[in-house]
Amino acid sequence: xxxxxNFFYEINYPVxxxxxTKPNNEKKVYNILQxxxxxxxxxxxxxxxxxxxxxxxxxxxxxxxxxTIPRTKHFYIAMDLKGSMGYVKFNGIPSIIDEKEIFxxxxxxxxxxxxxxxxxxxxxxxxxxxxxxxFAGYTVVVxxxxxxxxxxxxxxxxxxxxxxxQIKKEEFLKxx
Numbered sequence: 594x595x596x597x598x599n600f601f602y603e604i605n606y607p608v609x610x611x612x613x614t615k616p617n618n619e620k621k622v623y624n625i626l627q628x629x630x631x632x633x634x635x636x637x638x639x640x641x642x643x644x645x646x647x648x649x650x651x652x653x654x655x656x657x658x659x660x661t662i663p664r665t666k667h668f669y670i671a672m673d674l675k676g677s678m679g680y681v682k683f684n685g686i687p688s689i690i691d692e693k694e695i696f697x698x699x700x701x702x703x704x705x706x707x708x709x710x711x712x713x714x715x716x717x718x719x720x721x722x723x724x725x726x727x728f729a730g731y732t733v734v735v736x737x738x739x740x741x742x743x744x745x746x747x748x749x750x751x752x753x754x755x756x757x758x759q760i761k762k763e764e765f766l767k768x769x
Contacts, residue, residue, distance in 0.1 A: 601686045604663050607632070609690040611681035612657045618676030619651040625674050631667045632660040634695060636702045652702065656681070658695060663687070726768035 614622045623635040636652040655678075661667045672679055680687035 601689075602664050607660045607662050609634075609658055609660050609692060609695050610663075610687050611690060612659055612671055613678045613681050614655045614657060615676050615678060616655060619655065619657055622674055622676045623657050625676075626657065626659055626671060629667065629670055631671060634658040634660075634699065636698055638702070658690060724768065726764075 612622065612626075619635055623633055626633040635657050637649045638652045639647050639649055642648050659671055661671065671677065682688060
């Protein structure tokens, strides 16, 4: 365990980390990160409000992704921002998100912002590698299909969360 902690703090290249924020502070923290010129990513989705207006909200509550080098000025600035609660950790070490998973999530959000929603638990499921579509070249976990509600789940294991969006079975079959 101590070796893993030492490994993390010896990293001298930028890695994607997850910053945990106070509730409803994701956009504020994201904007402050941008003013400090820290590369960051806040995946959002579109929902319809009670009065049928489209509202853009964070895909993952209280999470903002950022790319920085551990033990640098930007690493500590991000952790100490107003609205930030610190880094998401696993066994006491900040979780590193694979660049491919961030890229895949960015593509998903860009293409299906109005049909995407968060998923925090997957029971079973099947891993599929896509040849076409927004996930081309990536492996995702897919929940079973039914005629009413077709779902694709993109699972990010480091934060124990993922996202899902609806797609017609015919379109999905073109991707694999």
